Amino acid sequence: MNNNMKCYGADERRFSEASLYPGLCLARVISQYRDLYKLITEDGECFAQISGRFRHEASQHPAVGDFVMADRTDSRTGNAIIHHLLPRVSSFERVCAGREQDIQVVAANIDIVFLCMSLNSDYNLSRLERYLSVAWNSGASPVVVLTKADLCADLRAVRTEIESIAPGTEIVITSSFDPSSCQDILSYLRPGMTASLIGSSGVGKSTLVNCLAGEELLSTSQTRGDDKGRHTTTRRELLVLPQGGIIIDTPGMRELGVDSVDLSRSFSDIDDLASSCRFRDCTHAAEPGCAVREALKNGSLDRRRLESYQKLKREARYDGLSARQIEQEKLSAMFKEVGGMKKARKYLHETDKRNRRR
Template identity: 70%
Template sequence: MNQFKIDQTNEQNLLVRYGADPGRFAEASMYPGLHLARVVSQYKDLYRIATSEGECMAEISGKFRYGSFALSQYPAVGDFVMTDRSGDSSGNAIIHQVLTRKSVFERAAAGTARQTQIVAANVDTLFLCMSLNNDYNLSRLERYLSAAWSSGASPVIVLTKADLCKDLDVVMAEIGAVAPGTDVAVTSGSDNCSCDRLLSWLRPGMTASFVGSSGVGKSTLINRLAGSEVLRTSEIRQDDKGRHTSTRRELLVLPQGGIVIDTPGMREFGVENVDLTRSFTDIDALTELCRFRDCTHTSEPGCAVLRALEEGRLDARRLESYRKLKREAKYDGLSAKEIETEKLNAMFEKAGGMKNARKYLRENDKRKRRK
């Protein structure tokens, strides 16, 4: 038995609990002299990682920092990484490599141009949480689903605070219409056992991330699954909006063996590479029936989408949500100036683009001056 196989046996005692599988150990063997670990929490310039010996602090190497040109290349919670040591007895461990990500849930990074931020990596299930109070919003759910399907993880809609809902059947019908085939779990503050419905997606070694607005009850659900107050919770504000309880992403191993990642509340977030074909299957099917392959579904004759809208087979709110996400996917990651240019190009598309539009405006201005 070679040294790697011996090390692998030792590491499996702890790292398998954190989601490492044979494929991860095989990939780790490509980096001799380094140790496999998983990122469990992220601070400003430091990371907490789980190694074969337990949890310790780590930082990225200077070479890694110098060679990374995008935020998305940096380690994120859920990432498997290779480090120079498996403990911090002689200082912080040093991260040298981020291993292949099997799934990535991301959003536009605030205050940056053309940058994305990794919310969670290597997630099997995304719990899209929405409380049945004023947070309930179908357009926001469509946004979450579009990003979730693009991530590589499987989405599950989690409805919290069902005891506040006056007509759950109506809500379930609405969600069934916009998310056909997507699993839905209903939980209630008056039923402490309702969160047990999530355990079927939290088998040992499987990772799930909780995503949703502040105050929807993500931390409360995780505490109930863990059987103790592992995360701080707070009461909802009087205006029915949640307070930001979670301030950073954090990975936890549950007593049952499942792994969860809690995330700070995200009421709205930018989208980029969203998969609208999965979250808008009805509209995607209609587009195949349009007369023109490049139909924009705005005014073209023979547009099956517009015909469905006129006949009441397609909801106007849903079509506007689809259009909005398509626009954002085109503009997301651009600077304010670049976005303005793209919008102007779209406005003057029929005039041959912004370049021809500027030429027309200059010539028109000259004609006015001659008069």
């Protein structure tokens, strides 16, 4: 009965969570149209809306990739009604352009984030650092996908450059003129695993999906004459590939505003240098014995990279904080809805005491 949901990424954990809501049905959001959602259920696809109570009481609304609990599995008697959102294991988020503090979930419950960048004028190391910082913070594993390799004169130099700013992150190089190059991506997509394609407009995300699927699932368009991409994908959409992997295609993002980032992973070199600073709370501004500023002086650290790091710290409201303080800020934000870290620690302490008495 649940084979359809398993194909769309549901596992024993999801079925166990769903059992807590008798009378409701497990579903996954596969597309969204303003306030209307398209779900996949055990009986196929149906449209759905969130209940009035959910709309006013929930702090988070469903996004593509979310698992939800709905009141029916088809639309024969009208749109299904979503009553609950199951806990997310990961989410790629961004701050909406022009609306500070308005967080948009780009893709939820993803295992891998394919960070797509084309080897034309879109190629930008600072942008890639930004994408990596958000990806590591999402809870999913990032993979850098370089598209339009036929436009690059020196692939080896580009790979070396990216490896220097993304140590430990795997890199896949593709070209639409060589369909076999896209097949390297399939090795990351085991049946039931969910990946999201993130990148600017026109980098070739839809072309990649079509290549992986072996058919024209998504429409594509030519790059404009000014070498800037067109918006082909207009909404996020979850698709199951013939091989069993799951892909969430997303509209191109010209800007990626950040709210929370993982700088310890995306800037591990600077983090390692900071551990050698004289002061544990060094901000690398004017303190004596700063290993980061010394690395700048001797040329082992690129000034562009440090400026990118500092810019992301400012945007994520981590300016002036040490790595340890940044981690504390992230934990406080995670527990904000239960009253902050202090109340969370008290709750965990009381729970531990109760468990010991049993």
